[in-house]
Amino acid sequence: MAAIASNVIPKPYPTTNAIVSSLRNPSSCCFALNSSLFGDKFLGKSLVASTWSIQRNRSNGSAPFRGLKPIKASSHTFDVVVVGAGIIGLTIARQFLLESDLSVAVVDAAVPCSGATGAGQGYLWMVHKTPGSDKWELAMRSRELWEMFVENVQRQGMDPLEMLGWKKTGSLLIGRTPKDSAMLKRRVDQLSEAGLRAEFLSPHDLLLEEPGLMIGKEGGAAFLPDDCQIDARRAVAFIEKVNRHFVSEGRYGEFYNEPVTTLLRSGRGEVKAVQTSKNTLYNKKAVIVAAGCWSGTLMHDLIMDSGFDLDVPVKPRKGHLLVVENFNSFKLNHGLMEAGYVNHAEGALHSSVSASGQVDAECLSISMTATMDAWGNLVLGSSRQFVGFSTEMDESVINRIWERAGEFFPTLREMSLRDFCERRKVRIGLRPYMPDGKPVIGAVPGLSSLFLAAGHEGEGLSLALGTAEMVANLVLGNPGKVDLAPFALENRCCMLR
Structure with missing residues (x-):
């Protein structure tokens, strides 16, 4: 996110x-x-x-x-x-x-x-983008310009990590079912044909890349090693x-x-x-x-x-992110998002507030995204919901983000979010959503x-x-x-x- x-x-x-x-x-x-x-x-x-x-x-x-x-x-x-x-x-x-x-x-x-x-969350990823879509050409050009931007920073004798929080982590789009795996293999083929380095990782190969991740025996991941993160x-x-x-x-x-x-x-x-x-x-x-x-x-x-x-x-689309500072229970080597994020991000706008003013739970969607920034902070997301221009924090959404991440990272299931109360931060904001x-x-x-x-x-x-x-x-x-x-x-x- x-x-x-x-x-x-x-x-x-x-x-x-x-x-x-x-x-x-x-x-x-x-x-x-x-x-x-x-x-x-x-x-x-x-x-x-x-x-x-x-x-x-x-x-x-x-x-x-x-x-x-x-x-x-x-x-x-x-x-x-x-x-x-x-x-x-x-x-x-x-x-x-x-x-x-x-x-x-x-x-x-x-x-x-x-x-x-x-x-x-600060990612510049192509793994969840679709070659040939209306945004693909703009995304590819932006990627090229960001790489030129970073090269220029380096030529001036500066460290892109220090100046921009820039690091090439690679990205993983993760699935846990045979249907997900079939989709991810097609995506890898599409991304490769579009000129990007991409490969499909089996559950065994994925475990070698991310030892803290568990997806079962029927899943897999699309891996783009050249994707980057930025602060x-x-x-x-x-x-x-x-x-x-x-x-x-x-x-x-x-x-x-x-x-x-x-x-x-x-x-x-x-x-x-x-x-x-x-x-x-x-x-x-x-x-x-x-x-x-x-x-x-x-x-x-x-x-x-x-x-x-x-x-x-343009409509406001509210989102929550959870940041756990100085997280050391496990390390992420790449940026990750679950395969459902693609549909989660493209979800349609619909009514989200009842007559009583309560948020309609059906309007809320949560998909797992996980990154580790350059300073060792674990950043987990993400939620999407239409609640107007409200930016009030919803603790239940934060709990659901934590629980969703725990479905992919077994170590988190053994921990209570309360254990990190002094080191956690919640980011809330409004994405500018267009219906198409x-x-x-x-x-x-x-x-x-x-x-x-x-x-x-x-x-x-x-x-x-x-x-x-x-x-x-x-x-x-x-x-x-x-x-x-x-x-x-x-x-x-x-x-x-």
Whole structure:
């Protein structure tokens, strides 16, 4: 599960509310050049109260973006304004900064990693993706770009593990029945034909790879040895550092803790500026909305007085992850997920709350995923359920995740989750779900210079770099590397004129 937010109160990055192009000393950009950038020391506390307030408002799906009036707004001008500071928004900004001479502003109602990006499981896996599907080309291109990204980090004399939490663990898609094994063998054939290194592991071979795992005699696994893991927070911090190098050139600005309140348009309908609670950000070329699961309500509110209504069907899909810190009862050598995760991830949206307000148990799906991060923490998932914008923790869901993991790891059956109460953390967040399972990426018809990039659900991290390249090429008029048609708004988002 790649895209869920931190539990209860996310640890915010200690950034000022706005870093604008007038700043000439990059070191004044808080942690931009701080030696503790990639450690826990840079996680400050001064913004906890304000961030928590924003998160509470966000839980109802509307408050951060509507009914707010600008306060003594000042004006700034950029070529591109990106709304959303998750992995999608920040990589879009990076793409423009590195591949063009345009200036970019990033605006967000909170701070980076306080939404879906912040505390996901952090895998960049292809083992559960389907060759030939609409997302396959984008996934392959993103994979290529991530590998180029890491090679560049290495060329600069830095350690990708330290900088990004990057490690090549390989991934295992695991089945426990003859039917699962037959499906996994077909998947291995498909992945191999698509050019990836893939092999099927028998139960005996799988036990050699993962001694702590038990699947019985009739199962097996699809194994992709080249799949990687990454730490989302470290990757975001690194990308922010790259972006902030352009502050001194007057090409980059950050406006965090600033909810967007409206769009300013010309008489011809062209979007000219983004109004936040504190600033007016004029754009010369494009406004890109990349606000995760809030993109639908945000888009509706921003264009409600434009003469037509755009229905972007991005829905919040809640997820829980369980993290046991400094876990040493057994070691995972690879990233694992059960075969049922594929259908679990593609489950349809349906009603989840009864008239009494209780969550309908039938809406909850749980599939085993297990990773061990670079610091020895066991990360278990994952749950999926539609409960609106609620981010309340459900202890019963955590217990079910633990029990599900115990079906695959016998050692866990001998342990009580209470034994880890001092070393456990729960991550809860909202994935941006699209009913057809594909992100929506492209221009908004009828509103010149307005673009959308949202709906990546649990694949924001793995699809980020390909999405950023796609958006930048679209805005700049460059030929694309990936076919945009499957992701365009047309015939997927309802527009009422």
